[in-house]
Amino acid sequence: MQDENSSARANVKDSCQILILGSGPTGLGAAYRLNKIQFNDYVVIDKSDLPGGLSVTKKDAQGFLWDMGGHVLFSHYKEFDEMLDETLGDEWQWHVRESWVWMRDRFVPYPLQHNSHMLPKTESLGCARDLTVRKLLSSTGGIWDHCPDKIKKLARPFFDLKKATDFENWLQSKFGQQLFESFLKPYNEKVWAQPLSKMNSVWVGERVALPNWESLLKGFLLGRSTETWGPNYQFRFPTFGGTGAIWQRLYESLPRDHFLFSKSILSVDANKKLVRLSDSSELKYDKLISTIALDDLLKLVAVGDRKIEGDRHVDLLYSSTSVLGIGLKGQPPAALKTKNWIYFPEEQFPFYRMTVFSNYSPYNVPLPGEHWSLLLEVASSEHRPKPTELMEKCVSSLENVGWLHSQNILSRAEYFLPKGYPTPFLERDNTLSEVQPWLESLDIFSRGRFGGWKYEVSNQDHSFMQGYEIADRLVSGQAEKTYRI
Numbered sequence: 348m349q350d351e352n353s354s355a356r357a358n359v360k361d362s363c364q365i366l367i368l369g370s371g372p373t374g375l376g377a378a379y380r381l382n383k384i385q386f387n388d389y390v391v392i393d394k395s396d397l398p399g400g401l402s403v404t405k406k407d408a409q410g411f412l413w414d415m416g417g418h419v420l421f422s423h424y425k426e427f428d429e430m431l432d433e434t435l436g437d438e439w440q441w442h443v444r445e446s447w448v449w450m451r452d453r454f455v456p457y458p459l460q461h462n463s464h465m466l467p468k469t470e471s472l473g474c475a476r477d478l479t480v481r482k483l484l485s486s487t488g489g490i491w492d493h494c495p496d497k498i499k500k501l502a503r504p505f506f507d508l509k510k511a512t513d514f515e516n517w518l519q520s521k522f523g524q525q526l527f528e529s530f531l532k533p534y535n536e537k538v539w540a541q542p543l544s545k546m547n548s549v550w551v552g553e554r555v556a557l558p559n560w561e562s563l564l565k566g567f568l569l570g571r572s573t574e575t576w577g578p579n580y581q582f583r584f585p586t587f588g589g590t591g592a593i594w595q596r597l598y599e600s601l602p603r604d605h606f607l608f609s610k611s612i613l614s615v616d617a618n619k620k621l622v623r624l625s626d627s628s629e630l631k632y633d634k635l636i637s638t639i640a641l642d643d644l645l646k647l648v649a650v651g652d653r654k655i656e657g658d659r660h661v662d663l664l665y666s667s668t669s670v671l672g673i674g675l676k677g678q679p680p681a682a683l684k685t686k687n688w689i690y691f692p693e694e695q696f697p698f699y700r701m702t703v704f705s706n707y708s709p710y711n712v713p714l715p716g717e718h719w720s721l722l723l724e725v726a727s728s729e730h731r732p733k734p735t736e737l738m739e740k741c742v743s744s745l746e747n748v749g750w751l752h753s754q755n756i757l758s759r760a761e762y763f764l765p766k767g768y769p770t771p772f773l774e775r776d777n778t779l780s781e782v783q784p785w786l787e788s789l790d791i792f793s794r795g796r797f798g799g800w801k802y803e804v805s806n807q808d809h810s811f812m813q814g815y816e817i818a819d820r821l822v823s824g825q826a827e828k829t830y831r832i
Contacts, residue, residue: 359607361630361631362630364386365818367392367636369392369795370399371401371594371810373795373814374400374636377636378814379597379601382601391605392612394609400638403594405760411711412710413672413762415668416668416670416722417722420808421583427807427811430811434596435585435593435596440584440586440707441582442584444581444582445686446689447689447690448689448691450691450692450693459690460526460556461556470529474525474529478558514535514551515532515542516544517548521557526558530692533694538699538726546771547776550803610628615635615791617648634790636794636821638814640663641663641800642663648789666770668763668764669733669737671698672722672760674712674713674718682750683703688700688703696741697723697734697741698723701722702724703721705718721751723741737761766797769800780832784832792817795813817830
């Protein structure tokens with residue numbers, strides 16, 4: 348990449364109509380769309396030496412591949428599907444999701460809230476009690492408002508029909524106290540690494556499966572599990588090269604002389620519409636699409652001689668992600684042989700999710716059939732600090748359940764993403780409704796997982812379409828559908 352960048356730099360103009368900061372899914376989505384509509388006056392800059400952003404794939408010294416998280420590729424958009432088919436052709440592994448929750452020394456099918464009958468009896472009956480109360484109260488024309496105080500006092504621990512004011516209250520009001528305490532609270536505290544009371548609930552949509560009375564009844568009476576919920580029930584994964592292969596191939600399909608790698612942004616002069624780079628060069632633009640983190644962008648932008656961060660300071664919550672890869676010789680144990688990923692709400696496991704990464708593609712390991720691999724994710728923040736000796740604790744917890752033996756480990760890889768997931772905090776939407784229009788008044792359009800800071804539209808398909816749609820908006824005035832302020 349370095350040699351290509353050196354030669355490409357001479358061909359990149361020092362001004363353009365549309366400047367794109369970042370070559371992750373959003374930046375490449377914008378470049379892809381501009382190229383499709385034959386709009387050629389654009390430049391893409393990235394501080395990294397390769398495209399992909401948070402969707403890159405790393406290869407460790409032993410030859411194991413590691414995504415920067417348990418990426419599951421599914422789509423809400425035909426444009427995204429078309430890009431995937433163009434980019435990798437038939438080089439795909441197709442999967443029907445097999446995901447589970449491991450707790451109380453057993454596997455429970457995901458989503459657990461549809462399969463709570465598989466928990467220990469005390470917990471499963473508590474979940475059934477709470478959902479029964481919820482069903483009765485929600486189907487009797489608002490009887491809750493007319494109940495005597497004595498009845499309300501008895502029912503309130505089971506289910507509270509008051510409007511939720513935060514994510515914690517939302518979970519309790521929708522699922523009841525038993526499921527909240529047994530699974531939803533400990534799991535979400537691990538995955539978000541933030542107090543649930545500081546989060547809003549406007550993002551949940553298709554991200555959180557709501558309780559289902561019919562599924563509950565079938566589970567208890569017939570012992571049937573429900574496993575097909577959600578848009579990612581079927582998904583695909585690249586046969587070769589991990590998730591990063593998508594974005595590398597997409598980049599390779601675009602004109603190279605529009606890209607600059609290994610160039611950090613020092614400042615953005617919003618008045619002069621001028622970006623200053625780490626190599627002391629400058630680049631003028633008419634419109635700026637930024638995919639770098641919104642809080643970082645605000646530190647870079649100046650209006651005249653004034654940096655704007657002091658005027659527009661925002662506290663945006665987020666969590667960091669530690670990605671740990673464990674490469675092993677042999678084959679997965681029977682318990683993991685067909686599984687895709689598993690959630691872990693209990694604290695004896697430092698990670699919140701484990702992906703059997705070699706099950707995504709046999710070519711994620713150096714020797715298919717002779718090696719296998721696990722990918723673990725751990726969230727951290729100021730509220731929930733990263734554990735010390737993390738790899739050792741993860742390996743020990745997996746040895747304790749008998750899923751691996753340390754003498755079979757060939758590779759231990761650990762990567763740290765300072766920004767892993769944007770938190771949908773309580774004041775998020777109010778903050779974005781102030782900051783984003785103001786930036787756009789300066790012809791700066793901040794999009795992407797952290798550029799837009801909306802978790803609910805931060806999957807790879809969403810991120811790609813954020814870039815695709817802002818490109819259309821800037822060139823032809825079409826309204827955006829994915830990212831809305």
